[in-house]
Ligand SMILES: [Zn+2]
């Protein structure tokens with residue numbers, strides 16, 4: 001940084017300090033507010049003025065960077081490779097005990113990586129920290145890990161609709177951001193209206209598996225446009241699969257011919 005840069009920073013920010021810690025401090029404070037408006041603008045300006053820092057480990061992005069993720073966090077993601085359960089994406093056998101005992105509401109599922117460590121933190125920063133730019137590397141992760149394993153003929157990517165309250169407070173649906181990124185890469189079309197919420201639900205994170213199923217049962221309705229189509233449901237995390245199950249049932253009721261599930265991460 002030149003002296004001129006420091007001066008302009010001092011003028012801009014009103015106090016001289018270490019530029020890196022200041023940038024990250026301001027960025028954190030900007031993101032602790034809502035991801036819209038001034039905070040988003042401040043983040044964009046700071047990214048231009050100061051070197052970008054990884055939202056997970058707060059260090060410079062460095063070699064192998066997958067902006068805004070640094071190379072180390074990107075490499076540390078625990079990818080899921082075959083063999084995995086065709087029906088739910090669980091690593092291990094081609095058909096897991098759970099899916100053998102009870103068929104899923106969808107036809108196949110793929111997840112890119114385990115919901116652990118750096119990826120878990122990246123998904124938290126994406127959803128709760130408003131770091132929308134993470135849709136880029138997370139979408140790339142999905143394409144790199146899963147695209148070759150997807151069956152052909154997908155007519156539409158359907159992002160799992162977020163509960164209204166969550167979308168209002170967050171300002172975006174993370175599943176939709178991912179699906180927007182994926183659609184051109186997979187050579188298919190984004191179809192956000194093929195599945196919609198028809199009632200409010202409680203946050204799933206506080207609930208048991210059985211409560212989760214009850215909470216989202218009948219919460220979705222699918223469009224008649226999905227009838228006869230091969231649909232790929234997109235979400236960020238496969239936890240118990242309760243939300244995906246409710247969504248897939250709605251699509252099945254609407255006559256979808258084939259339903260796949262694609263998530264960035266899977267709880268193992
Ligand atoms: Zn990092």
Ligand SMILES: [Zn+2]
Pocket residue numbers: 085086087088089090095096097098099100
């Ligand atoms: Zn399975």
